[in-house]
Amino acid sequence: MHRRLALAAAAALCGTLVLSACSSDGGSGDSAKAASGPVKLTFWSWAPNMDKVAEIWNKAHPDIQVSVLKQAGGDDLVTKTITAAKAGNAPDLLQAEYQALPTLVSNDVLADIAKQAGSAKSQFADGVWKQVTLGSDAVYAIPEDTAPLAFYYRQDLFEQYGLKVPTTWDEFAAAARTLKQKAPEKSLTTFSANDPGLFAGLAQQAGAKWWTTSGESWKVAIDDPATKKVADFWSGLVKDGSVDNQPMYTPAWSKALNDGTQIGWVSAVWAPGVLTSSAPDTKGKWAMAPLPQWESGASVTGSWGGSATGVTTGAVKSGHAEAAAKFATWLNTDPEALAGLVQQVNVYPAATSAQTGSLLSAAPEFFANQPDFYARAAEIAKGTAPAAWGPNVNVAYSAFKDAFGKAAQDKGDFGPALSTMQQSTVEDLKKNGFQVG
Amino acid sequence: MASPPPAARARRRRGSLAPYGFLGPATVLFTLFFALPIGFAVYLSLRAVKVKGLGLGSHARTEVWAGLSNYTSALADPELLSGSGRVLLYGALLVPTMLGAALFFALLLDVPRVRFGAFSRLVIFLPYAVPGIVASTLWGFLYLPQVSPGYYLLTQAGMSGPDLLHGNGLYLAMANIAVWGGTGFNMIVIYTSLRALPAELYEAARLDGCSELQIALRIKIPLVAPSLVLTFFFSMIATLQVFAEPMTIKPLTNSMSSTWSPLMKVYRDAFVQGNIYSAAATSVVIAAATLLLSFGFLKLVNKRANGGS
Structure with missing residues (x-):
């Protein structure tokens, strides 16, 4: 099997060599002209x-x-x-x-x-x-x-189960628990360990600044209090089964969205595109609301992508x-x-x-029931918290997937996973000769 | 008189050059596409990047000599060891099952009165023609309880299916994909060597009152032992290099880490974390271990064979 893979790779490589040969020909002709x-x-x-x-x-x-x-x-x-x-x-x-x-x-x-x-x-x-x-x-x-974050929810099912659209994270947790009581097989959303970008956005909203510089050195604060708050919040929900823990973007997840097993999704402004392809049967049943807040009355959001x-x-x-x-x-x-x-x-x-x-001016076709979709989105986007990226986001993200994947599966505490993420990121910076303060 | 005539000398010289001419193309290809890349990987494994300051300006990164530090950190990384452990466990499930099934099917197909032999051979072989990534996507779909027709039937029958994407179920899930894909190929190898055995042996055995089962157990299996060794050898190497299947299953489950198999760790280091130097070091370690295991196995088998004869 691997031999075939290797052959395929070799064939692809040969193809690339031929292609690049062509393009470099084009390049030289280009500079001549x-x-x-x-x-x-x-x-x-x-x-x-x-x-x-x-x-x-x-x-x-x-x-x-x-x-x-x-x-x-x-x-x-x-x-x-x-x-x-x-x-x-x-x-x-x-x-x-x-x-x-x-x-x-x-x-x-x-x-x-x-x-x-x-x-x-x-x-x-x-x-x-x-x-x-x-x-x-x-x-x-x-x-x-x-890609400012927002909360997407099934309008019809929220009504059916008598749920109020959450404006704070406390209300979000309460809604998740109420739903579990009324319909144990359904979930408000899932905590997916496959998507560090979403977690980063949620941490941003809480005020986290993962990478900052002072002078010539980097400071990594992935395990800062703001991020810890976000991690603890989700680990609480996952631990007692109030939200699902399956990864996103799998056939099972698409089915859950499509058949109403998952009735909400914390996502970004590009969500309509995903819902159109993943949950085609739910057209016109979703609505977008601002992301729940840590302090009631605030209007802060993060970004995902x-x-x-x-x-x-x-x-x-x-x-x-x-x-x-x-x-x-x-x-x-x-x-x-x-x-x-x-x-x-x-x-x-x-x-x-x-x-x-x-x-x-026109809402996405999938959200025809919410004609002012983009006006709301622009309003949400105004509150986008600043992002603070560093030179090894890739390392932090891959550490997130492994550590949070395990924690979410075991329904354990997310605190240690967050520490692992911080440690791996700092170690990688140090190994590459960055000064870390 | 002592020296041969000039024409003969020239002929001899031409003759002595010929082997090199024949060797030439193979040597060039070997050097270009095998020795050089390996050499380069070894070179890379001894290098590392060093960053100045914040690393944001132009030319902030320089490649430096790293000595053996990539090797020490590769060997010290517990993930490499536990990845190897996972792969060994996976192999312990996979190889005996796959080769057992392959031998069983080959023996069945070799029974004289078998019907639809050619058709059955093709059907058993067919999964081998399905690329590993396609096979894993397909099986992954079947493993997800929410979308799998198998789980649907089980729930209809009032039973709950096994959890194949988490915990120890994952080993079964992965081994099953490889058994499905690899049995056909190994069966063909064993079957071919069965067909090469002289029919007189069976005739003699039948005259002596041997049943088909006894022929299979006492004559066929011992005589195809060399191809069993060969298929075991190939399967062992394929197991150590498992990559495409777990990579395809990974997004479906929280339980498979990005370093589940040693080669996945190499991929993660090189293409996710962007550290080709550490990836090169790990690759060299894996290659050395594979070589050691392979030759160790062959030596063991040869010793047995020589000792037995």
């Missing part, structure tokens, strides 16, 4: 239909032609990009999730485009812009989409930085491009003008 022909840029993105948006740009800008190379998203894309950059094969433009930016900057993949694109700052919320500057004067990417468009150091070396920065700025601020992003790529754009403008 640089004086006369158009600048050709490559753009790595995992978003579907991104090529259609690039097509709009290509029609209007015959001198700068962008070709989108679709990538599979996931943990290994960051590593793939770093490896490609080391080998000198990095694309000119790159879609990257916010939490990956420090890792990419630290590996010399992303270039500082403050000179070319710094003026775009006014188009974005401060908290979002901070994520692409990493708190410095540099600008490493232009925000593309944001979101991404930005960066220009690589490779583009700087080949003299394409100017053109690439122009495209990245256009893609994320130009009204026509934003319309493409919203309608074709189905993202929630980071540009504030697009969030409140006419582009998002």
Whole structure:
């Protein structure tokens, strides 16, 4: 079996070699014609239909032609990009999730485009812009989409079981327990150990700042009181079975959403897309509410995902930085491009003008019962707590999956899992020679 | 007179070059695609990255000589050892079951009066043609009680199914996928060597009053022992390298860690945590252990064979 896998890998490798041979041919021809022909840029993105948006740009800008190379998203894309950059094969433009930016900057993949694109700052919320500057004067990417957290729930079933939409986490816990009493086979939601991004967002909401710098050293505070509070809250619910502990994005989970076994979901603004494909039978039965709060009356939320468009150091070396920065700025601020992003790529754009403008006036089809969906989303997005990412988010995330997976399965305390996550992250930083304060 | 005529000398020289010509392509391929990558992996395993300051500026990372530190941390990581333990347990379930089933089917198919032999052979072999990732996706679906038709039937019958995605059930679940996929291949290997045995042996045995069962137990099994050794050897190596199946099952359950098998740890180090140096060191350790086990096994078998004869 492994032999076959190895053969397949070898075949794929051969394919890549042939492909890269082709593309490097194209590259050399390109630089030869640089004086006369158009600048050709490559753009790595995992978003579907991104090529259609690039097509709009290509029609209007015959001198700068962008070709989108679709990538599979996931943990290994960051590593793939770093490896490609080391080998000198990095694309000119790159879609990257916010939490990956420090890792990419630290590996010399992303270039500082403050000179070319710094003026775009006014188009974005401060908290979002901070994520692409990493708190410095540099600008490493232009925000593309944001993903503020919200609470999604089955309107019909909430009514049936007499549940009130929770505004605080205490009410959330009470609702989970009430539901278990009335319908033991149903769950308000699940705590999934497969999704560190959601946990990070919930910790953000509680005020956690996992990575901070002081002088030349990093400080890691994954086990700070705010995160502990979040971990304890969920471990309490999982321990007594008030919420489910199965991982998300499995066939079983989709079925639970579709047949109403799971009647709520803490998710981000992109949830309608997932629900459309995972729970098609529940169309028009869901509603979005602000994320429950730690203090009643507050309106703070975190993020789960979101991404930005960066220009690589490779583009700087080949003299394409100017053109690439122009495209990245256009893609994320130009009204026509934003319309493409919203309608074709189905993202929630980071540009504030697009969030409140006419582009998002209609609710997603799946949420036709909530016509002001995007107006509410914009309201929720205003309260997005700042994120604090560091250079080894990947290590922290993989430690989360293993440690919390075990704890959730055993219905044990999440405290030790959180300590493991903190320890692994600090150890990794130290091993790589970072100063950790 | 002592020296041969010039023509003959030239012929001899040409003749002595020929073997190198034949060896050439294989040597080049071996060097390019085997020796060099391994050499590079060993080189990487002795390197590490060092970061200056916050590591955010340009050229903040430099590759440095790390000596054996990657090896010491790889060997000191308890996950490597417990991963190996898990894989050994998995292998202890898998290999005897798979080879037992393969031998059983091969013997059945070799019985003279068997019907639909070619068809049965194909059906048993077919799962081998299904890629491991596809097989695992399929089985994963069947293991999830909420969506599995098997569990549905069990609940309809008033029974509850086993929990295959958690705790010790996971070993059964993983071994089952491999048994399903691998039995056919091993059966073909054993069956082929059964067919190669001379029919006179059976005739003689039958004349002496042997039943088919006795022929199978006393003649066939001892004579196909070499192919049993071969299939065991292959299965052992495949077990040590198990990767695609657990990776596919992993997202379905909280109970499978990202370091469930040693190769998964290599993958995590290299592609999730971005540390190719530590991954290279772990790979070298795994390769060495596999080599040691394989040769140890072959040596043991040879000693037995020589001692017996």
